[in-house]
Amino acid sequence: MFLTVMTLASMCASEYEISFNQVGDKVVVDEIANQVNISSYVDLESLEKVRGGYVFLKRLVFPSDFDKATLKFNLGEGFIIGDSGVYPTDYKIETDGKRINLIWEFENVKKEQDIAIFVSIKDTGSRSFFLYLILIAVISILIVVGFYFFRKLKNKKVNKGLFEKHLIESEKKVIEELKKADRNEMWQKQIQTSTGFSKAKLSRVIRNLEARKLVRKIPMGNTNKISLSN
Numbered sequence: 001m002f003l004t005v006m007t008l009a010s011m012c013a014s015e016y017e018i019s020f021n022q023v024g025d026k027v028v029v030d031e032i033a034n035q036v037n038i039s040s041y042v043d044l045e046s047l048e049k050v051r052g053g054y055v056f057l058k059r060l061v062f063p064s065d066f067d068k069a070t071l072k073f074n075l076g077e078g079f080i081i082g083d084s085g086v087y088p089t090d091y092k093i094e095t096d097g098k099r100i101n102l103i104w105e106f107e108n109v110k111k112e113q114d115i116a117i118f119v120s121i122k123d124t125g126s127r128s129f130f131l132y133l134i135l136i137a138v139i140s141i142l143i144v145v146g147f148y149f150f151r152k153l154k155n156k157k158v159n160k161g162l163f164e165k166h167l168i169e170s171e172k173k174v175i176e177e178l179k180k181a182d183r184n185e186m187w188q189k190q191i192q193t194s195t196g197f198s199k200a201k202l203s204r205v206i207r208n209l210e211a212r213k214l215v216r217k218i219p220m221g222n223t224n225k226i227s228l229s230n
Helices: 002-012 126-165 169-180 188-195 199-211
Strands: 015-023 026-033 036-043 047-050 053-061 066-074 079-087 092-095 100-109 114-123 185-187 215-220 223-228
Touching: 015 053, 053 079, 066 114, 079 100, 100 114, 169 185, 169 188, 169 199, 169 215, 169 223, 185 188, 188 199, 188 223, 199 215
Parallel strands: 015 066
Antiparallel strands: 015 026, 026 036, 047 053, 053 114, 066 100, 079 114, 092 100, 185 223, 215 223
């Protein structure tokens, strides 16, 4: 019954409107006769992907006689008319600032009269450009952060090198022993044995090195573990 009503509305209507709405890589079609929506569907065949955008090509056959027929093609957001243009050429343009709408108007069309519609569609790249800007911003932040930590690490190594250049012999000996040790760390008692320093002298040397951040002293019960600073 509902289909019969729609068919009658289509056959008796004096006004006809069909809208082709581009949504990405497909077209949503709305067909209206006498202000009654008689058909809505997705057209997957009329839009063809080409370099830099799309081409819309559609042969439309009018289902009945109409006093007035309006055809619309609504470009998707971020798309404009391409270099190959539009056919038929006697169209009007409307826009809401985001989308471009092409409009054709005909009078006294006849049943089974046909018309070919061609629209060249160019992708402005606005969405891709936005993603590109985000990517550039992220890369820039990573470069700045990386440069900061590189400078910090470089300064730390430079300062450490300067400190090591001004070591006295006893301090150099402790540093050399730690460099030879596994993971660059030793028990304080091991260092005392390998260097032959007295307990008091070694404590003084380690305290001086620790003050210049060349070694770290980790208390472990009654003794300490000494390691080179990173």
